[in-house]
Amino acid sequence: MRTIAYAFTALALALAASAAAQPVAIVGAKVHTVSGAVIENATVVITGDTITAVGAGVRAPAGARVIDGKGKWVTPGLINSAAALGLTEVGSLQDTNDASARGDRGVAATFKPWEAINPDSVLWAPTRNEGVTSVVEVPSGGVVSGQAAVVDTAGTTVEELLRKAPVAFVLNFGATGGGGGGGAGGASQGPTSRAEALDAIRALLTEAKTFPSRKGAYEAGNTRALVTGGAQLEALQPVVSGTALVLVNVDRAADIRLVLGLAKEFGLKIAIAGGAEAWKVASELAAAKVPVVTGALDNLPADFSSLGATQENAALLRKAGVPVILTAGTRETFNVRKIRQHAGNAVAYGLPWAEALRAVTLTPAEVFGVADQIGSIAEGKVANLVVWSGDPFEFATDAEHVFVKGREVQGPSRQDQLAERYKTGKRGK
Amino acid sequence: MAIILAVPHLAAAQTTSSTADAAGPGRGARSVPNDDPFPSTYTVPASAPFAIRNATILTAAGPIIRNGTILVRDGKVAAVGASVTIPAGVQVIDAGGKYVTPGIIDDHSHLGVYAAPGVQAHSDGNEMTKPNTAEVWAEHSVWPQDPQFPLNLAGGVTTLQVLPGSANLFGGRGVVLKVVPARTVQEMKFPGAKYGLKMACGENPKRVYASRGPATRMGNVAGYRAAWIQAEGYRRKWDKWNAEQKGDAPTRDLGLETLAEVLRGNILVHNHCYRADEMSQMLDIAKEFGYDIRSFHHVVEGYKIADLLAARGVAASVWADWGGFKLEALDGIKANPAILHGAGARTIIHSDSASDSQRLPQEAAKAVAAGRKIGINISPEDAIKWVTINPAWALGLDDRIGSLEPGKNADIVLWSGDPFSVYSRTEKVWIDGALRFDRQDPATRWRTDFELGFIPTTEGR
Numbered sequence: 001m002r003t004i005a006y007a008f009t010a011l012a013l014a015l016a017a018s019a020a021a022q023p024v025a026i027v028g029a030k031v032h033t034v035s036g037a038v039i040e041n042a043t044v045v046i047t048g049d050t051i052t053a054v055g056a057g058v059r060a061p062a063g064a065r066v067i068d069g070k071g072k073w074v075t076p077g078l079i080n081s082a083a084a085l086g087l088t089e090v091g092s093l094q095d096t097n098d099a100s101a102r103g104d105r106g107v108a109a110t111f112k113p114w115e116a117i118n119p120d121s122v123l124w125a126p127t128r129n130e131g132v133t134s135v136v137e138v139p140s141g142g143v144v145s146g147q148a149a150v151v152d153t154a155g156t157t158v159e160e161l162l163r164k165a166p167v168a169f170v171l172n173f174g175a176t177g178g179g180g181g182g183g184a185g186g187a188s189q190g191p192t193s194r195a196e197a198l199d200a201i202r203a204l205l206t207e208a209k210t211f212p213s214r215k216g217a218y219e220a221g222n223t224r225a226l227v228t229g230g231a232q233l234e235a236l237q238p239v240v241s242g243t244a245l246v247l248v249n250v251d252r253a254a255d256i257r258l259v260l261g262l263a264k265e266f267g268l269k270i271a272i273a274g275g276a277e278a279w280k281v282a283s284e285l286a287a288a289k290v291p292v293v294t295g296a297l298d299n300l301p302a303d304f305s306s307l308g309a310t311q312e313n314a315a316l317l318r319k320a321g322v323p324v325i326l327t328a329g330t331r332e333t334f335n336v337r338k339i340r341q342h343a344g345n346a347v348a349y350g351l352p353w354a355e356a357l358r359a360v361t362l363t364p365a366e367v368f369g370v371a372d373q374i375g376s377i378a379e380g381k382v383a384n385l386v387v388w389s390g391d392p393f394e395f396a397t398d399a400e401h402v403f404v405k406g407r408e409v410q411g412p413s414r415q416d417q418l419a420e421r422y423k424t425g426k427r428g429k
Numbered sequence: 430m431a432i433i434l435a436v437p438h439l440a441a442a443q444t445t446s447s448t449a450d451a452a453g454p455g456r457g458a459r460s461v462p463n464d465d466p467f468p469s470t471y472t473v474p475a476s477a478p479f480a481i482r483n484a485t486i487l488t489a490a491g492p493i494i495r496n497g498t499i500l501v502r503d504g505k506v507a508a509v510g511a512s513v514t515i516p517a518g519v520q521v522i523d524a525g526g527k528y529v530t531p532g533i534i535d536d537h538s539h540l541g542v543y544a545a546p547g548v549q550a551h552s553d554g555n556e557m558t559k560p561n562t563a564e565v566w567a568e569h570s571v572w573p574q575d576p577q578f579p580l581n582l583a584g585g586v587t588t589l590q591v592l593p594g595s596a597n598l599f600g601g602r603g604v605v606l607k608v609v610p611a612r613t614v615q616e617m618k619f620p621g622a623k624y625g626l627k628m629a630c631g632e633n634p635k636r637v638y639a640s641r642g643p644a645t646r647m648g649n650v651a652g653y654r655a656a657w658i659q660a661e662g663y664r665r666k667w668d669k670w671n672a673e674q675k676g677d678a679p680t681r682d683l684g685l686e687t688l689a690e691v692l693r694g695n696i697l698v699h700n701h702c703y704r705a706d707e708m709s710q711m712l713d714i715a716k717e718f719g720y721d722i723r724s725f726h727h728v729v730e731g732y733k734i735a736d737l738l739a740a741r742g743v744a745a746s747v748w749a750d751w752g753g754f755k756l757e758a759l760d761g762i763k764a765n766p767a768i769l770h771g772a773g774a775r776t777i778i779h780s781d782s783a784s785d786s787q788r789l790p791q792e793a794a795k796a797v798a799a800g801r802k803i804g805i806n807i808s809p810e811d812a813i814k815w816v817t818i819n820p821a822w823a824l825g826l827d828d829r830i831g832s833l834e835p836g837k838n839a840d841i842v843l844w845s846g847d848p849f850s851v852y853s854r855t856e857k858v859w860i861d862g863a864l865r866f867d868r869q870d871p872a873t874r875w876r877t878d879f880e881l882g883f884i885p886t887t888e889g890r
Contacts, residue, residue: 092632092755123753279887299890300783301545301576301883310887334753334761341791344851349889393851395794398802415752418732419764423803425735425772 023047024406025060026387029069032354034076034362035376044074046383049406054377067387067401075392076361076376077133077384077404080339081293081368082273082327085127085135085153086117086161091332100141107204107228109235111146113139114165117158123333125413128153130337131392131399133384134163136368138170138247138273143191143201144236145170148247150370152384154404167368168245168271169236173197174255175305198258203227205266208236242267245367247293249273252305253280260288271325271367276306279313282320291323291367296346314359315350324351325367326359344393356393382406456694460667461681464690467568469618471607473861478502480515481843484524489531489817490832493810499529501839504862509833522857528848530813531833532587532840532860534820535786536699536746537726537779540578541571541591541606541614545783555594556601557637560652563626564683565601567593571614576884577783579875582608582866583890584787585842585855588619590824592627592726595701596637598652600627602687603699605824607860610875623825625723626691628653630702630711631757650710657718660688697723697825699746703757705733712741724823726779728769729761735772744823745769746779749792749799766793766815767800767807777819789816794849809849838862854889 024046031042031054045053045061060066089096098116101108114137127135133153139146149165174194191197207226211233217223218230226233238244248259251274260281263270271291272278278285278292285292294313301307310316314324326346328338343356351359365375373382383406390397402410412420421428479501486494488509498513499506515521542554553570556562571591581589592603604614605622634649643649663685670678690696698715702708702725715722724744725731729752731738731745738745747769752761770776778793780786793815797807821831830838839862846853858866867873871888 090753090756090759280885297784297788299580299787303546303548307546307883308885308887310890312887312889316887332751332754335750338750341795341851345788345791348852348854395791395798395849395851396801398798415762418760419762419768419799419803422732422735423764423768423771423805425732425739425768425774427733 021048023052023061023064024067024403024408025064026067026069026072026074026401027060029072029074029387031074031377032076032357033377034358035378042074043069044377044385046403046406049383051377051379051381051383051385054379069387072400073388073390073392074377075131075357075386075388076374077386077402078131078339078360078392079134079136079150079364079375080132080327080336080360081136081325081364082138082329083135083336084113084137084140084333085123085151085336086119086121087113087137088333089118089121089123099137099139101139101146103142103144104228104232106143107232108139108142108146109144109169109232109239111139112149112165113137113146114149114151114158114162117151117161119156119158119161122414123336124153125411126415127337128402128404128409129399129413129416130340131386131388131402132337132339133386133402133404134374135336136167136364140170141172143172143197144204144232145172148368150368152404154407154409163373164368164370166244167370168247169239170273171201171246171248173201173248173250173259174252175303194255194258198262200227201262202265204236205240205268208233208240209266212237239268240266242269244269245369246270247273251276251303253277253308255305256281257284260284260290263288263290275313277308278322279310279316280308282317282322285317286321289323291325291363292317293325293327293364295329296326296342296349296351311345311349314346314356318351318355323363323367324355324359325364326356340393341395347393458668458671458693459695460664460671460686460689460693462678467566467615467618469620470613470615471609471618471620473504474863476504476862476864477520478507478516479520479522479862480513481522481524481529481841482515483526484529484843485526486529486833487809487813487848488833489810489813490834491810496526497529499833499841501841501859501862504839506833506835506837506839508835522843524843527856528844528846528853529833530585530790530842530844530848531817531831532842532858533585533789533816534824534831535581535586535589535780535789536724536777536820536823537781538581538589538591538783538786539594539781540581540589540783540786541573541575542567542593543783544572544575545577555596557594557596560597560634560638560643561599561656561684562593562597562601563599563656563685563687565593566604566624567591567602568604568614568618571604571606571617573611573614573617574877574879576877576880578608579877579880580783580890581786582858582875583855583868584789585844585848585858586786586789587840587842587858587860588821588824588826588830589786590625590699592625592699595627595629595633597629598634598643598649599656599684599688600629602696603627605826609860609865610877619826624687624690624696625699625824626687626696628698628700628711630700630707631704632755633701646707650714653714654717656688657692657714657720660685660692661718664689664692691720692718694721697823699724699726699823701726703727703729705730708734709737712737712743723825724777727758727781729758729765731774732762732765732768733760735769735774738769739773742775744775744777744819746777746820746823748781748785749778749795763795763799764803764805766796767803767805770807770811770815771800771805775819775822776815777823778815779820790848791851794851797849809847812849
C-alpha cells in the first residue's frame, strides 16, 4: 500500500531524478497508446520530458530508473476539457474566481484567463494525483466568454503550466448562455430571446469580418459606432477567418442547429460544449465534422434546453461518427478529477471502452490542436502519462505514478495532508 | 398524562401510553390533538411471490452470500441465504451471478421540492423568508410529477427523505417518500415514518440573512437557543393542558409544534453542518435542551471529530468527494466517510443532488478507495450499509427497510454486476415486493405526466 510518507519520498526522488535527467523505464505494463494498438508486456522509456521508446521489445536504457509495470496499465495522462483550475479556488468566493470577464456588452473576446492562473492553487495536486495531466481552461459568462488554453497540471509558473494558448474562443447560445434566449432571468443585459441573440452574434461577426478594411477609419474616429470596441473585433479575426476553434456552449437540439447554421454562414470552425441534446442532431454534427464536449453523468432535464439529456449521449454521438470529448465539467474545480467516473459511466451507457479513453486523451488533444504533443503514448510525444494499478475508470484503481513532462509529480495534496493528520478520527500529528 | 392518539399508521410504533410515560417527561408524548393531518395513503400493491436465485447478495446485515437466493412473499423478504428452498409455483429469476442489494436509501434529497426543469416556478424547497421557518413542511411543496423521481428509481433508490433547503436555522419538516408513481404526495409517503426537522449551520443562514440577521455564527447559535427556549415553554404549556384538560386549549403554533415534537423525540433532527467546531457547538446545544441530533448532513469536516460523533451516536450523512465550493467546504477530503467509519461513527453517503442520488454506490466506492490509501480497509459488506441500513436508521426505519432479512420490506435491487463498479447498472428494482423498474422492459418504465411529449424516451436515459 502506498502511504503518504512514501509519496513524499517519491516526490523528492522524482525531483532529484529530473534534475539529473535520469531516464525512466516502465517495464512490463499493458500500454494503451490510444494512437495505436494496446501493447501487452510493453516498456515505455521516458528521457527528459519526452517519450523516447514504446514497445514490447524495448529494453530499459542503462542507468534508467525502472518501474515494474507488471499487472499495471499505462495510459496517456487524462485531459479534462472544461476546467477552471487555478482560476477558481473556492466557488462561492468572488475574490478567488478569475474565470470570467465583464467584457464589453457581453463580448470578452480579448479575455485571456490563463494569464492570471494561480500555480499555487491547492487544487492542482488532487487533480493530477488522479491522473489528470492537462486541462483546457475555459472562461465563462457573456456572449463571447473569452479564450481558452491547454495547460498542464504541474508547474510553478504560468509559463511552465501553459501548453498552448489560445486554443479556442468560447461562445454561449441558448437559455444557459449570454445569448439570453428563453429569458431565464438574464434579460437585463444583452439579448432577451434566441433570435435576438442570433441577430446580435451575426452583427458582431459581420463587423469583425469587415473590421480589417475599416480599421483605419475606426482609428481615425471616422466610422459609425460599432457593436463592440475595436480591440474585441480585432481579437475575433481568427474566429471569422475560420482558423480558430469556437467552443459553443449550447444544449437544445434546435439551438445546436441554429449554431450549425451560423457556423456555415460565417465559415466558423466550431465545437459544441454541453450539448445535452446533441444526440438528436448527431448525423448533422457528424456531417459537419463538429466535435462535442460533454459530461457523461448528465441525464437530468435540468432546464427547458436539456429536456432530452441522456447518459447515452456520448455513445449515440460516437455511433454517428461525431468526435466526442468527455469532461467532468467546470462547475466545481474541486471535482475536475471526476473525469474518470464520467468516462466509466459513458462506457456503462454504451460507449466502447477504447472510445471512452480516447475521449479523455487523444480526441481533446486533436480538437484543441495539441495532438502532436500529448494525448497518446508514442515516441517523440511529451511524457504526460499515468501508470495505473488497473482499469483507470474503476474506483478501486489508483494512479500509482503520474508523469507530467517526464517528471513524476505526485506529492501529498492539502487533502492528503488533512487525511493523514486526522486518519484516526481525531487530531493526530 | 400524555395523550396518545389512535393514528392508524402510528399504531405500530406508538403502542401504549405507558411507552410514552416510560420515555420520561414529554418524551413520546404529543402536544396537539391532530398530529397527522396529511396521512399517507400509500398501500402495498398486491404482488406474486418470487425468488431471485444464483445471486451475489449484499444483505447489509451480514456476510456477503455467494450463489444465494432471496425469496419474497407478500411484499416482504421471506428468506435469504445460500440454501433457501423455493416453493413450487413461485416465479424464479435467475440472477446469473449478478448482485442483489437492499433498495438504496438517500436521506438527503430535494426531489419534488426542487423539481426539474429547475425554473423559478419549481423553486419550492427553501422558504427563505425568516431564519426560523420550522412551520413549513416539505411535503407541501413536493411535485409528484417531478421527472427526477423515475431517474432516482432507476438508480436503485427506493426510499428518500425530501428535506427543505438550508437557508434557515430551522428550515422545516422533511418527509420520507417511497419512490413510486403517484398523483398526490400522500400516495408516496412512507407509512408511519417519523418526520425530520431540517436545521442548518454556518454560511447559508449567514449569507441569506446577512442584512437582517443572523449575520454571524454567534447569531446563528443565539437563534437556535432562543427558539428552543420558546419550544420548551410551548411543550410545558401543552403538557399542563393535556394533564388538566381545563379551560381552552393553548393556541397552536405550527413552528413551535414541530420543535416541541423534537423535544419529545417524535421528530428526528437532520442538521446541515460542515465544520467540525460548529458540529461540536450543535451537540452542546442539543445537550442543553435535551434533544438528539439524529444525523449531521454534509459533515465535510466530520473526519476531524469522528470520535466525538461516534461517542454521541450521531450519524454522519456525507458526500464522497464534494468540497471546496464554499469556504466551510474547503477541508473536504475523499477519505472522510472511511475515517468516520473507521472511528466507529455511523456513516451514510447522502446526495443532496438529483444526479449523485442516482449513483450512491459509486460514491461509496470512491470513499472506499480513498480509505484504502490511508490504511482503512472497508469491506463491501460495510460499504453497502452506508447507502442502505445506516440511512434507514437515520430515518428511524431500520426495523422495516435497509437490509435483506426475513420480515423486512422487500425493497430490492438487482444489479448487472458489482454495485461498486463504475460499469454496473441497475436491472430491476422492487419496492415492497412490487417490480417498479425493469431496464430490460422499457415499456413498463415510469413516465411522469411532465415527461409525456416533452422528454424523449431514450434507452437508459
